Amino acid sequence: MNRPIGIIDSGVGGLTVARExxxxxxxxxxxxxxDTARCPYGPRPVxxxxxxxxxxxxxxxxxxxxxxxxxxxxxxxxxxxxxKEHLDIPVIGVVQxxxxxxxxxTKSDHVAVxxxxxxxxxxxxxxxxxxxxxxVHVQSLACPPFVPLVEQGICEGxxxxxxxxxTLRPLTGSFFDTxxxxxxxxxxxxxxxxxxxxxxxRLISSGDExxxxxxxxxxxxxxxxxxxxxPEHTFYTTGQVEHFRMIAxxxxxxxxxxxxxxxxxxxxxxxxxxxx
Numbered sequence: 456m457n458r459p460i461g462i463i464d465s466g467v468g469g470l471t472v473a474r475e476x477x478x479x480x481x482x483x484x485x486x487x488x489x490d491t492a493r494c495p496y497g498p499r500p501v502x503x504x505x506x507x508x509x510x511x512x513x514x515x516x517x518x519x520x521x522x523x524x525x526x527x528x529x530x531x532x533x534x535x536x537x538x539k540e541h542l543d544i545p546v547i548g549v550v551q552x553x554x555x556x557x558x559x560x561t562k563s564d565h566v567a568v569x570x571x572x573x574x575x576x577x578x579x580x581x582x583x584x585x586x587x588x589x590x591v592h593v594q595s596l597a598c599p600p601f602v603p604l605v606e607q608g609i610c611e612g613x614x615x616x617x618x619x620x621x622t623l624r625p626l627t628g629s630f631f632d633t634x635x636x637x638x639x640x641x642x643x644x645x646x647x648x649x650x651x652x653x654x655x656x657r658l659i660s661s662g663d664e665x666x667x668x669x670x671x672x673x674x675x676x677x678x679x680x681x682x683x684x685x686p687e688h689t690f691y692t693t694g695q696v697e698h699f700r701m702i703a704x705x706x707x708x709x710x711x712x713x714x715x716x717x718x719x720x721x722x723x724x725x726x727x728x729x730x731x
Contacts, residue, residue, distance in 0.1 A: 457484075457682055459484040459520050459686075461485075462526050464488070464489050467699060470639075471526075472526040473526070473707065478666070482679070482684075482685065483673075485689075486520060486690075486691070489693070492692075492694040496573060497573045498571070508534050512542070514691070522545045522546075529571050531550050533573065535548040545673075563630065565591070568593060568596070569637055575637070581593045596623070605640040610644055615644060619651050632657065634648075634658050
């Protein structure tokens with residue numbers, strides 16, 4: 456089925472998922488929307504996160520997508536099940552794949568989860584982890600400074616190291632052996648986070664597993680792209696195009712040249728009845 460995969464995120468963080476989709480499913484066209492103008496979603500009330508998420512979804516419906524990946528952990532935590540109920544295409548979040556991977560890798564059954572305020576407050580990761588293994592100990596920490604840091608393109612250097620070290624200080628002395636990066640922005644800070652927590656801690660990014668789940672579902676439903684040519688992806692941002700392109704090209708190895716501006720408020724007005 457030669458229709459695109461839609462990916463939505465609050466900003467550039469979902470590019471970590473898009474990169475894995477492009478690597479594992481190189482024939483699949485992607486249409487990505489990053490709501491950078493209203494990022495971060497983590498501190499926002501639930502009703503705003505839902506509204507903004509549906510605005511992105513309504514735009515992608517016009518693009519005739521065959522699958523939706525909600526790459527924003529905050530959005531997936533609060534609206535994933537609702538979206539699944541209303542759409543007639545496969546919908547994938549990033550919480551479950553990350554939880555499954557963490558449980559595969561932990562040897563101590565002690566897992567740390569870092570994420571936005573919204574994701575941590577939702578309890579989505581502890582629920583997902585305990586649904587599989589009731590005995591796993593989960594330690595959660597909200598890290599509000601991380602998303603703005605990544606959105607500014609500050610993913611390395613002394614400033615990033617100082618902020619990450621200060622933010623993760625409450626986890627000092629804990630006994631976890633695995634840490635879930637519970638926000639798709641956080642893998643962009645993975646090297647700095649690894650330096651702070653130490654090389655013996657396994658960092659889990661849900662991008663790999665999410666892409667694998669997408670591949671499995673598309674194959675099961677016989678929806679894989681059949682064309683032998685390689686696709687050109689489209690990236691939309693509600694913020695500054697050049698700033699988004701700079702980060703996307705660096706993360707996606709110069710494959711994100713088609714970056715366009717989008718106004719989701721206009722999309723919302725056009726679909727106001729659906730949002731309500």
